[in-house]
Amino acid sequence: MTERQTVSSSQVSSIFDIMRKRHACRQFDSRPVPPGILDKLVYAAHRAPTAGNAPYRFVVVVNDQTLLRMVRLVSPGFFGDCSAGIFICTDLDVAKESGSDVLNEIAHIDAGAAAENVLLAAYSLGLAGSFIRSYSESAVSKLLRLPDSCRTELLVSIGYPAKDEQKPLKKRKGATITYADRFGRPWTVPRSGD
Amino acid sequence: MPDPATDQPKGQAAIDSLEQHVFELSLYLLTAARGCVGEPQIYGPLRLVEGVSRLATLYSKTDKLKPDEFLLKAKKEIDENENLVMASEEKFIALMDRLIAEFTSELERRYAAAGYSTAIE
Numbered sequence: 001m002t003e004r005q006t007v008s009s010s011q012v013s014s015i016f017d018i019m020r021k022r023h024a025c026r027q028f029d030s031r032p033v034p035p036g037i038l039d040k041l042v043y044a045a046h047r048a049p050t051a052g053n054a055p056y057r058f059v060v061v062v063n064d065q066t067l068l069r070m071v072r073l074v075s076p077g078f079f080g081d082c083s084a085g086i087f088i089c090t091d092l093d094v095a096k097e098s099g100s101d102v103l104n105e106i107a108h109i110d111a112g113a114a115a116e117n118v119l120l121a122a123y124s125l126g127l128a129g130s131f132i133r134s135y136s137e138s139a140v141s142k143l144l145r146l147p148d149s150c151r152t153e154l155l156v157s158i159g160y161p162a163k164d165e166q167k168p169l170k171k172r173k174g175a176t177i178t179y180a181d182r183f184g185r186p187w188t189v190p191r192s193g194d
Numbered sequence: 195m196p197d198p199a200t201d202q203p204k205g206q207a208a209i210d211s212l213e214q215h216v217f218e219l220s221l222y223l224l225t226a227a228r229g230c231v232g233e234p235q236i237y238g239p240l241r242l243v244e245g246v247s248r249l250a251t252l253y254s255k256t257d258k259l260k261p262d263e264f265l266l267k268a269k270k271e272i273d274e275n276e277n278l279v280m281a282s283e284e285k286f287i288a289l290m291d292r293l294i295a296e297f298t299s300e301l302e303r304r305y306a307a308a309g310y311s312t313a314i315e
Contacts, residue, residue: 024280026220028278069209073221073222073225074221074225075225076222076225076226076229076241076244077229077237077278110245134229134233134237135225135229136225136228136229139225166274166277169277169280171279172281172282
């Protein structure tokens with residue numbers, strides 16, 4: 001029996017439950033995130049797919065509070081005092097060696113997959129966070145000492161949600177459009193057909 | 195505690211100083227300006243509104259300024275509602291309009307209190 005076949009129905013329902021609970025959290029309490037927990041989130045990031053199975057993605061865990069504060073200062077979209085951050089990054093040299101320039105673009109998509117894995121893992125562990133892209137690329141690269149051949153794609157804020165965290169936003173109208181086979185053809189399923 | 199050699203505060207005191215806050219606010223404005231080049235248009239107003247909130251944080255960094263209760267109330271309102279931009283631009287715009295109306299009334303009140311007439315002749 002393969003690993004894939006051993007996923008139980010309760011595990012499946014918990015995955016959907018975590019997806020339902022995940023939202024952009026911007027209010028955190030001051031508890032630090034233990035390194036062992038951060039390591040689980042790193043594992044989740046690395047378990048996400050990469051195009052062509054190429055090893056061009058890497059992550060930088062920011063758990064030094066002084067560095068995190070400085071990152072926040074150059075990130076206008078960084079709301080809330082999270083305890084840690086995980087940058088999803090791309091080594092452009094490795095991407096080029098691994099295939100073609102196309103991987104430069106696909107790296108954005110792969111970073112999104114890794115970041116979503118991190119957030120789902122975080123919520124499963126009682127943590128919360130959000131994607132942050134509104135930061136100064138040049139300032140962050142300088143603070144992280146990234147070589148010129150590397151690029152940050154996305155920052156995931158991580159922390160324990162504040163007790164008085166604001167209510168999650170509702171999805172905007174039109175955010176769940178689904179078509180069946182052809183554009184414009186509504187996707188419908190029989191109510192009893194689950 | 196100031197460093198005896200430089201007479202400058204060190205450690206947490208330096209990071210929490212008014213001077214450092216002004217520097218950090220400047221950096222926020224600079225990186226926000228750079229972000230406005232490529233980010234969604236509505237993020238520009240969001241950054242400016244956030245800037246108002248951050249300005250009001252100055253009061254917590256010094257005892258040289260008398261806390262402005264009006265600005266602190268506005269900061270609270272901004273902090274609690276600026277995320278509206280992610281759900282509804284209309285509601286975020288309404289928030290800005292409401293704040294502007296409140297600020298304008300406050301402006302008139304302050305001028306009147308200072309002895310300037312704002313009555314239309």
